[in-house]
Amino acid sequence: MSRTVAIALALAVASPAGGVAASEVHALLEKADAYRLDPGAALVSVRVEVNKGGKLDKERQYLVYWKPGRRSLVLSRSPVERGQKVLMLGDDFWIVLPSSQRPIRITPAQKLLGDASTGDIATMTWAEDYDGAISGEAEVDGVACVRLDLAARHRGVTYKRIELYLARADARPVQADLYVASEKLAKRATFEMGEIDGRRRVMAMKIADRIERGRETVIRYLTRSPRSLSDEYYNPMYLTRHEPD
Numbered sequence: 629m630s631r632t633v634a635i636a637l638a639l640a641v642a643s644p645a646g647g648v649a650a651s652e653v654h655a656l657l658e659k660a661d662a663y664r665l666d667p668g669a670a671l672v673s674v675r676v677e678v679n680k681g682g683k684l685d686k687e688r689q690y691l692v693y694w695k696p697g698r699r700s701l702v703l704s705r706s707p708v709e710r711g712q713k714v715l716m717l718g719d720d721f722w723i724v725l726p727s728s729q730r731p732i733r734i735t736p737a738q739k740l741l742g743d744a745s746t747g748d749i750a751t752m753t754w755a756e757d758y759d760g761a762i763s764g765e766a767e768v769d770g771v772a773c774v775r776l777d778l779a780a781r782h783r784g785v786t787y788k789r790i791e792l793y794l795a796r797a798d799a800r801p802v803q804a805d806l807y808v809a810s811e812k813l814a815k816r817a818t819f820e821m822g823e824i825d826g827r828r829r830v831m832a833m834k835i836a837d838r839i840e841r842g843r844e845t846v847i848r849y850l851t852r853s854p855r856s857l858s859d860e861y862y863n864p865m866y867l868t869r870h871e872p873d
Contacts, residue, residue, distance in 0.1 A: 648762045653776065656762075657755040659799040660792070663821075664830045664849065665752050669695045671855035674749060677846045678742035685843075688741045690749060693857045693872065698757070698782070700750040701861060702740075703871065713867050714740070716750040719784025722864040731864035736786040737808070742845035743815055743835045747786030749847065754778060754792065757785045765796070768803045769818075772796045787814070800828065813838045824852075 665672065672692040678685045689705040697718075704712040711726030714734070721738075722731035723746075736747030751757060758778035766773050773793040780788050791805040804817040815835050822831035829852075835845045860866050 653760045653762060654755055656776065656794060656799055657760060660794050660801045661753045661755050663800050663828065665694065665852065668854060669856035670852055672852050673850040675848045675850055676741045676744045677848065679844045679846065686741065692749060693855065694752055695856065699862050701857065702750050714746055714750060715862065715864050715867060717862060719782050721746055724864065724867045729868050731868060736784055742843065743837050744845045744847055745786050751786065757781055758790065766793060768793045771802050773802050801830065
């Protein structure tokens, strides 16, 4: 753990209601993000599962090309959605359908499958999209956590506010309560950890709907690898005619 992150966690324990500089909170968020994605451009393979009554109801697979600077391209890889693309450029989102010659603007809250929205899959970092403050401590599922209150920095994010719980020991994400613009708690996300090449990583994000109870959507991160697309693929009109190899 970096010295800055260790200091921020120590300050949070000593003075949970305040006293932690914004730069130190940002370092905590970067540390939490690193459990999900390495710094720099990447290609992430994702499977989304919808469970009802404890049983798998449906699933889809996606490839996500991610670049720093709030740029993501999501390619559908399931037969039922083959050829569908979703592009995120900052606050702007488009969907490109195989039957259309023009991209269609959508919102980051638009559902892809179950409770997994476009923004849940395309937007992968808290440090880029939110400002935060440490507001206290809590125990979540037996894990001692620091609580951060995050406020959206950009209009194009899926959730206006997030209550994020990071493990006090190592700043890994444990739980996130996700609030929409109406200040209603829309979803609760929990994080399943695993080990890859000797490193602890988030293997899955489980999303429970807090408005319509009784179903769970799981976003599984199957593979991660460094990969950078040329900038032309981040042009919505270009995507109507081309797809990455």
